[in-house]
Amino acid sequence: MANSKYEYVKCFEVEDEVMFPNIILVWINACSLHKPYDLNALKLMNSCAVEILEEYADVVLAYGFSNEYTFVLKKTSKFYERRASKVLSIITSFFSSVFLRKWGEFFPHKELQSPPSFHGRVIPCASIEALQAYLLWRQNICHLSNQHEQCLWRLVERGMNEKEAWDFIKGFDKSELNNLLFDEFNVNYNTLEPIFRQGSCVLKTVVEDVVKYTDNGAPIKRHRRKIITVHSKKIAGKRFWNEHTVLLKELGGFIEEINNVTPEYVRSFEFDSKLMPSTWIVVRIDGCHFHRFSEVHEFVKPNDDRALNLMNLCAVAVLEKFWEDIVFAYGVSDEYSFIIKKTSNLYQRRANKMVSAIVSFFTSTYVMRWNEFFPQRELKYPPSFDGRAVCYPSTEILRDYLSWRQVDCHINNQYNSCFWKLVASGKSKREAQNSLKGGQLQKKIEELAIDYNKLPVMFRQGSSVYRDKVDTVLTHEENGNSFESKGKVIVEHVDIIGPTFWLEHLNVLDE
Template identity: 85%
Template sequence: MSDIIDREKLHTPPLKARSVSVGSLTHLIQTEPSFLDTVHFSLVGLIETPTGTESSSTHVASNGKSLSVEVADAPSEPDATKQQRSSVEVGTCVMCRWRDNKYHPKVIKRRKVPNAIPNDYEYYVHYTEMANSKYEYVKCFEVEDEVMFPSIILVWINAYKLQKPCEANTLRLMNCCAVEVLEEYADVVLAYGFSDEYTFVFKKTTKFYERRASKVLSVITSFFSSVFVRKWGEFFPQKELQCPPSFHGRVIAWASTEVLQAYLLWRQNICHLGNQREQCLWRLVEHGMNEMEAQDLIKGFEKSDLNNLLFDEFNVNYISLEPIFRQGSCVLKTMGEDIVKYTDNGAPIKRHRRKIATVHSKKIASRRFWNEQTILLKELGDFVEEINNVSLEYVRSFEFDSKLMPSTWIVVRIDGCHFHRFSEIHEFAKPKDDRALNLMNSCAVAILEKFWEDVVFAYGVSDEYSFILNKSSNLYQRRANKIISAIVSYFTSTYVMRWKDFFAQSELKYPSSFDGRAVCYPSTDIIRDYLSWRQVDCHINNQYNSCFWKLVASGKSKREAQNSLKGAQLQKKIEELAIDYNKLPIMYRQGSSIYREKVDNVLMHQENEESTECYGKVIVEHIDIIGPTFWLEHPNILDE
């Protein structure tokens, strides 16, 4: 994002210039340490302004790139003043149009050009919309995915390879997770689930995460995964959870309550038919058939055929099965009465409060059921007509599955949700906790091992991680919803499962969760700039945190420490506080880079004569990824 325009490369003589604004000099804006010195745009030469009333534009070409500097004309000045003030002052805001016609730099430093004519300066300008990093331009590749009003937002999630047949306790565990989602997020007013899936419905007016689809999806999926792992032992005390569960999901926007009604009817019909098939399938397997044979037998069976098979072969009356299997579970918010206190004569005083109920209703899409729920009527609206049949094509016509652009690098970046509070409650060491960082690294390693064909690199700092998917990746057919939800879910489940490995003396007091998004980058240079941006951010944040907690340790309050650092030059502050920055752990200063060691793919022949491909070991290092050295040593990572 920065260029150096050298006078020696200009084919025109120096331009006569005068100042473009009047005002006091500002303090020099701090530049970050040496590897950030290139943040500033270096403009060598002078800027000419016209004497007319319109703004001027001076074009300077260098190395095939163009810079257009537009300077609004200042009021006319006496000739003597022009001679005295013939350069651009520090603090001047100069409108520089560069490449995308967007940025507005500010002159923050200047110096005399040695052995040059009078008033010949070299200028350093800072892009005021780009913070202090030349790499922040990568944010322009992010695409907003807001679900527009007045659409109703649904989040549908599905467990990946959940063991079948589903036991009653598995369904109760899923219901428990859904209840906690409604308790945690006030905007979720309804959930419906069966077998290995759940749908969450938000109130119409929700502004949850500004209605950004990727954030909404990832937060709900992550929290559900976290609760699932934490609650597993309550429902399966004798069965250890063998591997982190993963949930895939999508965000769906319904145009009206009529479409929502059709969707709920469709899902409950699927619940009913799917359960009939599962009951027949697994009973046939129990009686000696293999799974493929059983599926072939019931292929094409209608509801009546399945009912007859259950009754004739296994003496099972379908209607006698538990409603949780036949009808699914509806979790919703209702109004209930609580006794808050008693009067002097013992009479109870009651208050209406919102409560969460789990019901197994035969027809959740009926007007009778729906219109009895006062909160659903208020937050979503009423069902006007009864519907008994629904067209699958009609419901699916409202679904849209966004696919990420082919032949581009995909970055899935995840961030801890409210981890400032999470770290305080779990008493993380300050300014950094090695246990917390190593737990994050362990989860990232698990992602590279799980998605070994697609994720080629990961970079993490504090409570965030970025996962780089290869340009040629076709993971989940590049469907954004599925990629985001699967990676965030698996990361979260691993985080909860491995908590005790790193915090042996500390209980996980409530579910951790992460949000995420996916962004496409078209070239290797840009993906490297993205990673450089994150490492620059790591460095800046570590400087600030080191100073902040040093001040707190010295006796200042957190508010006083914040005020002390406001507008301060961090490098100077580090020296004042006698912090030996270079001796801080390298993981704090450079973050964690994770990649797979390069080995030739070979077939390993095992004793049972099966063959498997051998891939490189996953490596965790704390290194500079801004400079070229690492990438020259590991060309295979970003090999196009």
């Protein structure tokens, strides 16, 4: 980060570490996916869960059904220093990215019309018994929700609308739902595929593989971890748990069987703090390991306008989706800050849901629109972003935050311009770093004959995204109802440190 007088704004950041000995659970849910008993949709969700376990060694178990998945981290995990917002946003973002990339495998003849998104929360479980209760609760919900969904969508297919179907089965118990399926649709619930009735459990197990053979042909075997997907009748049971040594080692063993659990007990674990009312909220997202990502995908150095414009397009999409709440965004390199107005009640100001939903939608848009900016370059692996939410009590402090980010943009771009000019001249990266260490960047720019002020303004000032103020009231010709236009979302590259921009756009941070 650049040193500047604006850095004091970092003191408003609040730590959200999940303390030991809590076991960290990350629950994510699709914002809008219908017909959960679509087998291909469930297989797609399972495939994404497998990718999560392959990507992150700390995630040792996942359980999912319908539109949701829960990921369980090992009890000793120090994944991203156990910071709840970072753990949640990274897993949600990566899941979203994989979901987009794998969509065509499971729906080859169905094109996605809009970027899907997921939201979630972190759930700390204080003990293995709490984890056991949570898993039992979710599998019970799997059974009950699947019975309702199986009945609901069959009634809809028969001719009812969704509301009529819900009203029809409202209040039905398990027995009545089973009878409805059998009597009206000739479906025996117990013969439905286990993936619908029991959900899917993705976990790491130990298998024995032959790695080579001796000279006389005898196999030499080694143990290795393998990710498997199973559908078990009772994942919170001792028998299932004891069959998988990795779970026993990384999470601990169940002491006794449990058959009932109250939802209120499990919900008390949820880590879902609400952000302070009447404050500006900044949701800042950053690319994860984008140095490597930019090298693998051969971004132009020091700045690739295609990559920056893709980020800008994603920011525009976020402002359009959350048009009632997000009023401004500022981006540079692989980061973006989204400003949520003081009066917003988006997701009841729940930090978990707000951050995960925005990061997920941004990620999905990034993957979905990649080919528009890199038509000749395949996306080689799923990108991901992390995020966090910070409250700022006044407009003055919020503007200082934005000034801090733009100062950072200036200094980082000066450094990168010098660094890559030195590399282009024949120096190694280490030599270039040593040459710039402790020196004044402005002096180095002059020595290297870089005409800094002629570099594209987007590189020097970053990108400001906001909605153009539209004062006109539009009237619908048929019914005469009037409404105020949302206005067009604009991307500009301007100075936001000085007062000029804000005086010319008083509506942007209008309280």
